[in-house]
Amino acid sequence: MPTTLPITLFYAPQTRATGVRVLLDELGAPYRLHALNRNADDHRSDAFLAVNPLGKVPAVTVGDTLITEQGAIYTYLADLFPEAGLAPALDDPLRGAYLRWLFLYGSCLEPAVVDRFMEREPGPRGMSPYGTYDAVLDLIVAQLTPGPYLFGERFTAADLLWGTALSWLTAFKLVPEDPPIRDYVKRIQARPIVQRVQADDAELAKRHQAEAVRA
Incomplete structure (x- = not known):
């Protein structure tokens, strides 16, 4: 329920x-x-x-x-x-991989991208939460290469997190548009709900900017 x-x-x-x-x-x-x-x-x-x-x-x-x-x-x-x-059940064999990828984004990709953008080293290997930027990107490409989604044909909430995030990161050139990443982003962006929310997002952003100017 x-x-x-x-x-x-x-x-x-x-x-x-x-x-x-x-x-x-x-x-x-x-x-x-x-x-x-x-x-x-x-x-x-x-x-x-x-x-x-x-x-x-x-x-x-x-x-x-x-x-x-x-x-x-x-x-x-x-x-x-x-x-x-959109979520594998607790007793589903996919549950562990699903959780791993839900949390890998915030714990590894975001820190790696920020460090790369800021042109700073990730820190000593024993302290870095992600290892190296290239290692994180290689991991993502390998996971997406079989397609069409993170876990093959099975679409989950993790795809909404990664698809939305990679769309922004590739648009701002913070992550390269390797073919598996590019094709994956296109699949997620083609979903009707994604398109509708993003269109409303853009309109709301414009209104907020206009309100701030008038204030």
């Missing part, structure tokens, strides 16, 4: 929260969108810092339960709506 508790997504357009909005729509989950205007520093307001002291989106509340961090949010929400089929 899906939850009957109220769900709120604390969100700002064209951020990491976009993928969570896509996930909620793909799950068919009822939710309230609490949009923050980053141009007006809403994410630094006392009201939002009381929700997430780090001042980062996405954040999700389900009833009185707060979830932050992308890996945790995707895991929690996909498990909350099992009828959508």
Whole structure:
């Protein structure tokens, strides 16, 4: 049974929260969108810092339960709506790989990309959370090469996280468009819900920018 508790997504357009909005729509989950205007520093307001002291989106509340961090949010929400089929069950042999890839994004790819963008070394091997940038990219390409999704024909919530993220990272040239990555991003971007959310995202971003200018 899906939850009957109220769900709120604390969100700002064209951020990491976009993928969570896509996930909620793909799950068919009822939710309230609490949009923050980053141009007006809403994410630094006392009201939002009381929700997430780090001042980062996405954040999700389900009833009185707060979830932050992308890996945790995707895991929690996909498990909350099992009828959508986007999360392998606890006894599914794919469950371990699914969790690995949900958390590998935030723990390895994001730090690697930030270090590469900042033109800084990852630190001593014993301290780096990801090893090397090239090793992380090789791992991604190897996983995506069989296609069409992270786990072959099976589409999961992890694909929404990685597909959304790789779309931004390749667009900004932070990750190279190797053929497996390029083709994978195209598949995810072709999904009707992804296209609809991104179109609404762009319109909301424009409105927020105009509101900030008028303020």
